[in-house]
Amino acid sequence: MANAALNIVAICGSLRKDSYNRIVMNALPGLAPEGMRIVEAPPFSDFPLYNADAQNTTGFPPAVTALGDAVRAADGVIIVTAEYNFGIPGGLKNALDWLSRVPNQPFAGKPIALQSASPGPLGGGRVQYDLRRAFVFLDALVLNKPEIFIGNCTQRIDDKTGQITDEPTRGFIKQQLSAFAKFIAAHGGKV
Numbered sequence: 491m492a493n494a495a496l497n498i499v500a501i502c503g504s505l506r507k508d509s510y511n512r513i514v515m516n517a518l519p520g521l522a523p524e525g526m527r528i529v530e531a532p533p534f535s536d537f538p539l540y541n542a543d544a545q546n547t548t549g550f551p552p553a554v555t556a557l558g559d560a561v562r563a564a565d566g567v568i569i570v571t572a573e574y575n576f577g578i579p580g581g582l583k584n585a586l587d588w589l590s591r592v593p594n595q596p597f598a599g600k601p602i603a604l605q606s607a608s609p610g611p612l613g614g615g616r617v618q619y620d621l622r623r624a625f626v627f628l629d630a631l632v633l634n635k636p637e638i639f640i641g642n643c644t645q646r647i648d649d650k651t652g653q654i655t656d657e658p659t660r661g662f663i664k665q666q667l668s669a670f671a672k673f674i675a676a677h678g679g680k681v
């Protein structure tokens with residue numbers, strides 16, 4: 491049987507206009523295997539700070555519902571994120587906290603792939619393990635390997651042209667996306 495199209499949504503954990511992680515996210519469609527369609531998820535930048543009182547009085551903001559619906563409808567989610575202070579950037583963590591409270595929690599059973607870029611040598615290694623821990627609680631299915639940590643990213647990504655200039659990095663990302671397609675075929679299936 492021919493591979494059915496895989497609809498993937500990508501979330502960038504950095505809100506910065508010229509973000510290296512955003513450049514990586516924007517490059518993903520060009521590095522994806524045949525049959526994998528990757529689009530950016532609805533934004534979380536306008537989510538209010540999570541507060542259970544707000545949830546219980548005014549309910550879920552429309553932007554939260556929109557992102558939750560997009561995640562739920564997708565065959566898989568790719569998170570490309572910066573690392574802040576050895577952890578998850580506050581905006582992204584706030585988005586995960588909102589989504590974790592939405593009925594029919596959208597990450598449950600959802601295949602996830604993680605990528606991170608940093609000017610530092612570890613490329614955001616620590617934020618990925620923070621995300622993995624959060625996704626355990628959310629019952630998501632996080633791809634184990636290959637891992638994508640783009641260290642020393644200023645030498646591999648040109649923020650003037652918005653391109654990943656380092657060919658091995660492009661190759662590693664291609665390998666991960668192919669592995670992600672197989673992972674979804676083996677373990678995915680929308681719930």
Ligand SMILES: Cc1cc2nc3c(=O)[nH]c(=O)nc-3n(C[C@H](O)[C@H](O)[C@H](O)COP(=O)(O)O)c2cc1C
Pocket residue numbers: 504505506508509510511512571572573574575576577607608609610613614
């Ligand atoms: C608040 C803050 C905390 C940071 N903490 C880390 C860190 O823990 N590890 C790291 O590798 N880089 C850290 N950095 C540097 C970021 O990796 C760098 O700013 C990077 O460009 C952010 O990703 P972006 O280009 O996608 O916005 C931090 C930057 C900021 C602004």
